[in-house]
Amino acid sequence: MNRVLMVAGSLAALLVGCAQKPAPPTGFKTPDAVSYVQAHGVKVDLQLPQTFVGASTVVDAEAAQKAASSSHNLVASSGNSAGLAGLLVASLINTQMGSGSLQRDAQNTAAKESRPLADLLAGVPLQERLQQRFQQASLAAGFKQGAGDISARLVIEPKLMLTPDRGSFVLVNQVQVQDIAGSALYRMRIEVSSQPIRRCGKRCIDDGSLDLAQVTTALDECIDESMRVLATDLMLPAPPQAAQETLRYVLDGQRVVERGYQLVSNGNYWRYRNLYGAVKSVPVPFEDALTQEQLRKVYGR
Template structure:
């Protein structure tokens, strides 16, 4: 029992240490003058495509991580370490970190390989031109006046497509800035939209792992449209009151997600919320046991 507890403690310390080392996301903000500036001068869309547009989330097997922690503890404990339990824990943690580094590198390598089919599929598409056109169209449909002349707002968008852990859908991550004519940021936000499933239905509708360009681009277009709708809504609505904060739960790709945040008004087939880091997320599945839209209206009205 002591050994399993110590191994679990080492794994917990490792996970906490790893989280602490990761830089937090840049918080979003909104200047009170952002919306009036955009309404007065309109905006021009500028898409800045990153060097690597397609990526995949890294997935580390929890059983493999636990096995590495247990193995590390057993190795150190059986070596006759005389520093007591605390010393064994520290030594086990060091060894576990080394093992975790290997697991992380393996996961990153696997993610790179698993992102390649999507990257290859989109390689023949002139992404810069297409995304520039699609974001501009989506911003117009979302109600943004297009800027003309020299005095106008700049809507700078850096998009990134990240495959979900099951590789059956993706998240379109938009780093968005609204800037005035001097280049000062009036609004900055990370807007994440989860796509509908993108796998092609194979024989007898069994997933054969194939990707269809038309289906992928249709899902991407839908995510771009939703991103601009979210941006338009977020610019217009006031900051959420403390009473609107709740624990949001939903099931996405077979995985349960639990996150504290502020539920926002739904739109069609998307449910939206702002997490505590300031990012706005839009998912194509309903929340479980969350406040109703009527309750939200009352909360935001106060």
């Protein structure tokens, strides 16, 4: 019996290990980052991923409930026929297979639903256009353009992720500032949520259509905000403990609750740094958050 339990325990560890995903890289800033950028300027190095457009995965609630019910029934029958070891093994295998199947279905659906936007942008020379737009946005945000060999290298890897309702997207930027030796002085994930991109159909009813000009305008706005966020976050000191709070907001009909450090807002965007190395900017206000005056006092500005 002990041997069977040991096998079941090993199987549990194996399955749990396979299910775990690596944690996202934590953002950081070295003490020399600001002075290096101010002294030498930056050169934008846009690294366009092979798949620029994606979509968030959404698991159907009804399907998840059915999978949970099937899992319960299988575990109950296995427990009656095979004892404790059978119950453990059946529970682990069924949970992994059920969740894996739902996840695969959600990923396939997300890939299918991202195709219209990907096809819309297929005719745009994205590498050249995004390189130019990020360069312009960095200058507008106050970064000095680097001219010499020792300029800071601003590495940006952008990706568009459609939101669950597919009516807008999040521009996700993996950003690094590197010195002449290629050492990272600053690293952060900057996420900017767009305005709605679906075209207003007949009688202003959403017909699911996409308009290139509207998408481009929303993307340009997100690029500009990304560079403003970068400039602000790079220059600010580390967020003090007094700035940490529970931030709540409603975006695209989804209520978001996340612990983080609120940053000073800008125009139509409200910003915060979460606890996992990402700065997020959303076009909706936070609920019951610190006022801008309180934030300036917290950051000593």
